[in-house]
Amino acid sequence: MKVGVLGATGYAGQELVRLLHRHEEVKELYLSSSSVAGENYETVYPHWEGQNVGILQDEDIPDVDVLFCALPHGLTAERTGGFLARKMKVIDLGADFRLNSGEIYEEWYKIKHPATDLLKDAVYGLPELYREQIRGKSLIANPGCYPTATLLALVPLLRKRLLQTNYLVIDAKSGVSGAGRGASLNTHYSEINENFKAYGVASHRHTPEIEQELSRAAGIPLTVNFTPHLVPMTRGMLATIYAKVSEGISEEDLRSCWLDQYEKEEFIHLLPPGTWPQTKFSSGSNHAFLQLTLDERTGNAIVISTIDNLLKGAAGQAIQNMNLAMGWPEARGLKGTALWP
Ligand SMILES: NC(=O)C1=CN([C@@H]2O[C@H](COP(=O)(O)OP(=O)(O)OC[C@H]3O[C@@H](n4cnc5c(N)ncnc54)[C@H](OP(=O)(O)O)[C@@H]3O)[C@@H](O)[C@H]2O)C=CC1
Numbered sequence: 001m002k003v004g005v006l007g008a009t010g011y012a013g014q015e016l017v018r019l020l021h022r023h024e025e026v027k028e029l030y031l032s033s034s035s036v037a038g039e040n041y042e043t044v045y046p047h048w049e050g051q052n053v054g055i056l057q058d059e060d061i062p063d064v065d066v067l068f069c070a071l072p073h074g075l076t077a078e079r080t081g082g083f084l085a086r087k088m089k090v091i092d093l094g095a096d097f098r099l100n101s102g103e104i105y106e107e108w109y110k111i112k113h114p115a116t117d118l119l120k121d122a123v124y125g126l127p128e129l130y131r132e133q134i135r136g137k138s139l140i141a142n143p144g145c146y147p148t149a150t151l152l153a154l155v156p157l158l159r160k161r162l163l164q165t166n167y168l169v170i171d172a173k174s175g176v177s178g179a180g181r182g183a184s185l186n187t188h189y190s191e192i193n194e195n196f197k198a199y200g201v202a203s204h205r206h207t208p209e210i211e212q213e214l215s216r217a218a219g220i221p222l223t224v225n226f227t228p229h230l231v232p233m234t235r236g237m238l239a240t241i242y243a244k245v246s247e248g249i250s251e252e253d254l255r256s257c258w259l260d261q262y263e264k265e266e267f268i269h270l271l272p273p274g275t276w277p278q279t280k281f282s283s284g285s286n287h288a289f290l291q292l293t294l295d296e297r298t299g300n301a302i303v304i305s306t307i308d309n310l311l312k313g314a315a316g317q318a319i320q321n322m323n324l325a326m327g328w329p330e331a332r333g334l335k336g337t338a339l340w341p
C-alpha cells in the first residue's frame with residue numbers, strides 16, 4: 001500500500017505521519033512539502049530523528065493508493081479531479097468537500113469553490129454516523145474538529161427527535177494546535193499564555209458545516225449559536241452544548257439514545273453519570289468522551305463532549321476513514337489510550 005501526505009510538515013500532517021508510520025498496511029509513504037522539498041523530515045521535526053521517515057518531496061506526488069491532503073482550504077479541491085483520475089483515494093482533512101453547496105462555501109470561506117462538480121461525489125467522513133456511506137469511497141471529506149465534537153453529541157438525539165430544533169447553543173474550546181503550525185499574532189505565546197478568548201463569534205466557518213449535518217439529522221433546516229474559544233493549552237477540544245428537549249423527554253431517554261448509537265463503538269465513550277469529560281481523557285488518542293444531564297429547572301439538556309483536535313478531530317479520524325475506504329478493520333493503527341496525566 002502506497003500512501004501520500006500533502007502538507008506533511010503541518011500539525012495535522014505530522015499526526016498523519018505518526019499514525020501511518022506504524023500502520024501495518026502502509027508499505028511506502030510519500031511526504032510532500034511546497035516549501036521545504038528535498039529536506040529530511042527530521043530537519044523539520046527533529047523528534048523524528050533515527051526513524052527514517054524519508055525526504056520530503058515536492059507536491060508532484062507519484063501514484064499512490066491513498067492520498068491525504070492536509071492543506072489550507074482551497075488548495076486541495078483544485079487538484080482533486082486529477083488525483084481521482086489517477087485512481088487515488090483522496091481524504092481531505094481541510095474543508096473543501098465538507099459543504100454540499102459551492103455557494104455556501106463561497107459565502108463562509110470567501111473564495112470561489114474550485115471544483116463544485118466534485119461535491120456530489122464526496123462523502124462526509126464521520127464514521128460513527130455515516131459508516132456505510134464511507135466504505136469503499138474515493139473522495140472523503142474529513143470533518144472539522146469543532147463539528148466532530150458537536151455532531152457526535154447531537155446527531156443521534158436529533159435523529160430520534162429528542163431535541164427541539166429552535167435552540168441549540170454550542171460553546172466550544174480548542175487548544176492552540178487547532179490553528180496549525182504557522183505563526184500568527186493571535187496564537188503566539190504571549191497572546192495565548194494565561195489568556196482565554198472567544199473568536200469567530202457568530203461568524204466561524206464551522207457554523208454552516210455544523211448546521212448542514214444537524215439539519216440532515218433533524219430532517220429540517222436549523223440554525224445554531226456556535227462560539228469557539230482558544231484556551232492556553234496545546235491540544236484538546238471540549239464542547240459544552242445547551243439544547244431544549246422535546247416534550248416529555250427524560251434524561252434516561254437521552255442516555256439510552258446515545259447508548260443505542262454508541263455502545264459498540266470503539267472510539268466513543270459514554271461516561272458514567274456524574275463523570276464529566278476532560279480534554280486529557282482524549283489527549284493523544286482517537287477517543288471521544290460524552291456526558292449529559294437534563295437540568296429539570298430549565299428543561300435544557302447540557303451535553304459535553306471532548307476530543308483531541310488533532311486526532312479524532314483530524315488525523316485519527318482520517319485514518320479511520322482510510323481503513324473504511326480500503327476495507328480494513330476500522331481501528332487499525334489507532335489503538336491506544338490518552339497520555340495521562
Ligand atoms: N490543526 C487541527 O487541529 C486541524 C486541522 N484541520 C485542517 O487540516 C489542514 C491542515 O491543518 P494544520 O496541519 O493544522 O495546518 P498547518 O498550517 O500546520 O499545516 C498546513 C501545511 O500545508 C502546507 N501548505 C502547502 N501549500 C501551502 C500554502 N500555500 N500556504 C500555507 N501552507 C501550505 C504547509 O506545508 P509546506 O509549506 O511544507 O508545503 C503547511 O505545513 C487544514 O485544512 C486545517 O484546517 C482540520 C481539523 C483539525
Ligand SMILES: CC(=O)N[C@@H](CCC(=O)OP(=O)(O)O)C(=O)O
Binds near residue numbers: 093094176
Ligand atoms: C483553534 C483554531 O484556530 N482552530 C481552527 C479550526 C481547525 C479546523 O478544524 O479547521 P478546518 O475546518 O479549516 O479544517 C479554526 O478555528 O479555524
